Amino acid sequence: MTRIVLLPGDGIGPEVTEQARLCLAYLSERRELNLSFETHDFGGAAIDRHGEPLPEATLAACRAADGILLGAVGGPDWDDAPARPEAGLLGLRAALGLFANLRPARVIAGLEHLSPIRGDLVRGADILIVRELTGGAYFGTKTIDAERASDEFAYTREEIERVAHVAFAAARRRANRLTLVDKANVLATSRLWRQVVGEIALGYPEVAVEYVYVDAAAMALITNPRRFDVILTENMFGDILSDELAVIPGSIGLLASASTGTERAALFEPIHGSAPEIAGMDVANPAGAIASAAMLLDHVGQSEMAFLLRGALDDVLSSGTLTADLGGGASCSEFGEAVRTRIDARLCRVDAVRSLVGVNRGMTA
Ligand SMILES: NC(=O)C1=CN([C@@H]2O[C@H](COP(=O)(O)OP(=O)(O)OC[C@H]3O[C@@H](n4cnc5c(N)ncnc54)[C@H](O)[C@@H]3O)[C@@H](O)[C@H]2O)C=CC1
Numbered sequence: 602m603t604r605i606v607l608l609p610g611d612g613i614g615p616e617v618t619e620q621a622r623l624c625l626a627y628l629s630e631r632r633e634l635n636l637s638f639e640t641h642d643f644g645g646a647a648i649d650r651h652g653e654p655l656p657e658a659t660l661a662a663c664r665a666a667d668g669i670l671l672g673a674v675g676g677p678d679w680d681d682a683p684a685r686p687e688a689g690l691l692g693l694r695a696a697l698g699l700f701a702n703l704r705p706a707r708v709i710a711g712l713e714h715l716s717p718i719r720g721d722l723v724r725g726a727d728i729l730i731v732r733e734l735t736g737g738a739y740f741g742t743k744t745i746d747a748e749r750a751s752d753e754f755a756y757t758r759e760e761i762e763r764v765a766h767v768a769f770a771a772a773r774r775r776a777n778r779l780t781l782v783d784k785a786n787v788l789a790t791s792r793l794w795r796q797v798v799g800e801i802a803l804g805y806p807e808v809a810v811e812y813v814y815v816d817a818a819a820m821a822l823i824t825n826p827r828r829f830d831v832i833l834t835e836n837m838f839g840d841i842l843s844d845e846l847a848v849i850p851g852s853i854g855l856l857a858s859a860s861t862g863t864e865r866a867a868l869f870e871p872i873h874g875s876a877p878e879i880a881g882m883d884v885a886n887p888a889g890a891i892a893s894a895a896m897l898l899d900h901v902g903q904s905e906m907a908f909l910l911r912g913a914l915d916d917v918l919s920s921g922t923l924t925a926d927l928g929g930g931a932s933c934s935e936f937g938e939a940v941r942t943r944i945d946a947r948l949c950r951v952d953a954v955r956s957l958v959g960v961n962r963g964m965t966a
Pocket residue numbers: 613617672673674675676677687690853854855870872873874875876877878879884885886887889926
């Protein structure tokens with residue numbers, strides 16, 4: 602039994618997570634994957650029910666899970682809560698030691714027009730941001746009074762080393778190019794990042810490394826996206842750049858992520874937030890959540906099913922079934938249903954090929 606914990610959270614989180622769950626459940630049923638699902642309160646929904654965004658029972662379930670599928674947290678309902686929903690998300694990432702956050706984006710051939718950027722610029726773009734997820738300004742000591750506020754922005758060598766190895770290993774599986782994005786002309790932390798990454802690069806001689814300041818990288822990402830393969834960067838820069846990354850394929854609703862780290866549990870979530878202004882309307886794009894479910898399948902050793910799910914997702918997008926963020930008229934649930942129809946078609950094709958191969962084997966035996 603593969604134990605999957607669902608944390609739908611707030612806003613559009615429950616809607617997109619449900620479509621991803623239905624895809625996983627459909628695959629599980631058709632191919633006897635033996636996936637089990639349990640849902641837990643998290644974020645604003647957990648504040649409402651338990652008075653805190655990350656209840657102990659939720660954390661315990663996550664620790665015991667093979668994979669966690671999260672929607673999104675936050676929204677105006679909790680702006681004045683003593684502990685914001687977002688604190689639960691950071692708390693979960695820290696508690697599970699999820700220091701590496703992988704955010705891929707790829708432009709599907711023939712779908713360049715979905716990007717607001719010129720088609721000739723985005724054609725063939727395929728980028729992975731590896732974002733450090735448990736350090737930097739989001740986790741540093743904070744102070745605030747009426748006159749002054751501060752957020753400590755610190756990194757240790759060990760924090761940089763472990764995520765750098767993840768990024769170099771990913772580059773090795775991809776196009777062997779890694780860009781460290783930093784602000785080493787003004788930040789001490791960035792200078793340490795450059796030093797440590799330069800040392801680690803010696804162990805990956807096949808990977809070409811370049812260093813780009815974050816301001817220049819923000820421009821190059823949308824003016825020359827093919828320049829990049831793997832982007833390695835610290836927490837806040839990675840957060841900001843990955844929303845920008847979503848513009849390349851066309852919408853933040855498309856992007857998935859996987860967070861892994863020191864413990865067994867790994868977390869999968871679309872990169873977007875809770876989009877409260879469209880919550881409950883069945884119009885959100887569930888593609889990022891479904892693609893996150895595919896990353897979860899990879900994590901639990903179901904790579905063939907992950908490949909099939911990604912293929913089904915690409916089929917639906919290529920067929921012109923699009924949600925409103927991409928200029929289409931499909932609802933969130935219609936899009937999810939279309940993905941399941943394509944899963945079915947792909948499974949039938951696999952079965953047909955297998956039985957043909959079986960027949961041919963029988964004939965030659
Ligand atoms: N991982 C998480 O749980 C995250 C939570 N948040 C929280 O979410 C709330 C809203 O934050 P925003 O800054 O507005 O970011 P957001 O990502 O929720 O929304 C930004 C824009 O993208 C659109 N959008 C986002 N996801 C979409 C989808 N799947 N389909 C179609 N359109 C989509 C929204 O409608 C909005 O126009 C805040 O409380 C924020 O703290 C923000 C980012 C990540």
